[in-house]
Amino acid sequence: MNIERLGKFPRWSYISLTVLAVGAIYYFSLGLNGFGPLVWIAPIPILILAFGLPPLPTAVMAFSAFLLGSFTLFSYRAQLMPIGLVVLSLVIPAIAFALAVLATRWAVLQFNHWSTVAVFPALWTSYEYLVSVASPHGPAGSLAYTQTAFLPLVQIVSLTGLWGVTFILTLIPASIAVAYHLRRNKRQAAPTLVIPLALGLAILFYGWVSLAQPVSGRSIRVGLATTDTTIRYFRTQKSEEALQVVQAYARRIGQLASQGAQVIVLPEKFVGVTPDYASDVYRVLGEAARNSQVTVIVGLNRIGEEHSMNVAVVFSPMGLVAAEYNKIHLLPGFESRYQAGTKPVEFSVLGTSAGLAICKDMDFPGWTSRYARDGVGIVFVPAWDFGQDGRWHSRMAVMRGIEGGFAVVRSAQDGLITVSDHLGRILAEDRSSREADVLLVSNVQPGPGRTFYSTSGDWVAWLALLFSMLLFAKMLFRMWRTGK
Numbered sequence: 001m002n003i004e005r006l007g008k009f010p011r012w013s014y015i016s017l018t019v020l021a022v023g024a025i026y027y028f029s030l031g032l033n034g035f036g037p038l039v040w041i042a043p044i045p046i047l048i049l050a051f052g053l054p055p056l057p058t059a060v061m062a063f064s065a066f067l068l069g070s071f072t073l074f075s076y077r078a079q080l081m082p083i084g085l086v087v088l089s090l091v092i093p094a095i096a097f098a099l100a101v102l103a104t105r106w107a108v109l110q111f112n113h114w115s116t117v118a119v120f121p122a123l124w125t126s127y128e129y130l131v132s133v134a135s136p137h138g139p140a141g142s143l144a145y146t147q148t149a150f151l152p153l154v155q156i157v158s159l160t161g162l163w164g165v166t167f168i169l170t171l172i173p174a175s176i177a178v179a180y181h182l183r184r185n186k187r188q189a190a191p192t193l194v195i196p197l198a199l200g201l202a203i204l205f206y207g208w209v210s211l212a213q214p215v216s217g218r219s220i221r222v223g224l225a226t227t228d229t230t231i232r233y234f235r236t237q238k239s240e241e242a243l244q245v246v247q248a249y250a251r252r253i254g255q256l257a258s259q260g261a262q263v264i265v266l267p268e269k270f271v272g273v274t275p276d277y278a279s280d281v282y283r284v285l286g287e288a289a290r291n292s293q294v295t296v297i298v299g300l301n302r303i304g305e306e307h308s309m310n311v312a313v314v315f316s317p318m319g320l321v322a323a324e325y326n327k328i329h330l331l332p333g334f335e336s337r338y339q340a341g342t343k344p345v346e347f348s349v350l351g352t353s354a355g356l357a358i359c360k361d362m363d364f365p366g367w368t369s370r371y372a373r374d375g376v377g378i379v380f381v382p383a384w385d386f387g388q389d390g391r392w393h394s395r396m397a398v399m400r401g402i403e404g405g406f407a408v409v410r411s412a413q414d415g416l417i418t419v420s421d422h423l424g425r426i427l428a429e430d431r432s433s434r435e436a437d438v439l440l441v442s443n444v445q446p447g448p449g450r451t452f453y454s455t456s457g458d459w460v461a462w463l464a465l466l467f468s469m470l471l472f473a474k475m476l477f478r479m480w481r482t483g484k
Contacts, residue, residue: 015057018045019065026069029146032076032392036146040172042069043101047120047177050105062101067094076388081333093141096127106475108178112185114192117178121170122467125163129461136332138364140396143169148395151424152207157403158451159206161365163460168203171196211423219443220350220378222419223261223294224411225252226270226432231413234269234301239277246271246281249298250288252439257292259441263349266298267413267432268312268359268382274304282313282321290319295349299358299382307339312356312382314347323347325356329364344370352377352446359383359412362397365453372404372454377422377446379406385415390431394418398426405451407444422447 022045029038046065050058070090077086100123107116124143132139144165147153156164175196182189230245249266256264273281281300289296294317302309310327326341344367345356355371357379362368371379379401385393394416401408402424410418412432419428419442428442 022065023068027072031072039146043173051181059098063094063098066097114188117175120174121167122464124170125167125464126468152204155207155210156203160460161453215445219445221262222409223256223264224417224440226267226413236272246284253288257294263295265411268299268384269301272301286319289315293317297380327358329360355379357381368400369454372449375449381410383412385412390415398424405449406447
């Protein structure tokens with residue numbers, strides 16, 4: 001597109017309008033409760049204009065648009081990190097977006113070939129993967145999470161991980177933009193549209209087939225209990241306060257058991273526990289499990305020692321401690337004085353192999369893949385959200401279940417309590433703030449575990465990285481030959 005021929009308005013007007021439009025689209029799609037379908041169209045105007053602009057205006061336009069859209073997360077991140085890190089968390093993705101657009105512009109204008117449609121998705125997928133490796137938050141910022149409600153699409157993560165969703169999510173808009181640029185050359189424009197469309201349809205077909213398959217095996221009746229009214233006691237060191245909270249949860253265990261729950265999950269860090277009264281806390285919870293003849297999984301904040309620990313404890317129907325798990329991925333800043341765990345914990349419940357994780361552990365695909373490779377069918381997750389991020393954070397855990405082929409039972413305070421199967425279908429859900437006591441009971445069938453992704457790893461991301469490196473080498477070689 002030659003932007004000089006767009007009409008009587010000056011070029012900067014079209015650039016400004018594009019920045020505002022694309023920024024608004026990203027603003028309403030990248031938020032914690034964003035409208036995911038908008039992501040499919042967001043880059044199209046930027047890419048189309050980029051093919052008719054010099055490099056500098058292209059970079060400024062792309063950077064500004066993505067930065068504007070990213071401000072949807074400003075207030076949320078400002079609650080969790082220093083303002084300097086908040087600014088970096090917004091600026092770095094905007095720079096990556098601008099570089100991906102610039103590289104796509106260069107490739108399309110240099111080669112005028114349909115294969116250049118892969119440049120934008122390969123670069124963005126590579127960027128997301130590298131961030132996931134380097135960041136203490138893993139792939140939390142991935143575009144793939146905007147599609148968690150689109151179940152036929154996200155089934156592909158059982159084969160490709162998040163990177164398959166990210167790639168197709170950026171490939172489709174890139175194909176539309178490149179096809180428009182090549183529209184006068186039908187031999188190039190046709191495959192630019194047809195090949196990505198065929199790939200997208202194949203992914204959806206795989207998802208529909210997966211969702212249509214019946215889930216076999218015995219179901220487990222799970223119960224989840226949470227309340228936001230006693231969160232303030234998560235760091236109490238007074239036995240009378242702690243035992244009052246524990247006894248209230250013990251009563252909830254009995255209520256859930258009376259509704260047929262066989263396994264009961266309580267939230268992360270729902271009470272502070274010091275060595276002085278730890279035995280009393282364990283005794284009350286053990287008795288609650290024994291009296292109701294259920295398995296109980298609780299999240300405790302072990303404090304008052306040299307190193308605090310964020311643990312999940314499993315009490316058997318006999319009232320004994322069957323397993324104890326120490327959180328692996330600690331929240332930067334908030335848990336800087338906590339001792340991180342080092343190993344997964346698996347146990348058997350009602351004939352099913354089960355695993356334990358705590359809240360942020362479910363943000364990391366590589367970690368939960370360990371459970372999947374062992375054939376774990378269900379993962380129990382005590383959790384603690386930050387209110388407004390409840391849905392977003394719970395859906396990250398749901399994605400781990402699809403990747404690994406296991407059901408997820410996640411009990412969170414200040415967020416959502418969620419039960420999902422290994423295909424990501426939400427079986428039951430409630431908000432912890434809905435009332436003083438929130439109790440949820442649901443049947444769930446364990447998944448098969450051992451997905452292709454859990455055994456093969458991030459192969460899509462590595463292919464994207466390889467393609468990106470070859471493109472970079474080609475670019476350097478072309479610049480060396482032409483002297484530009």
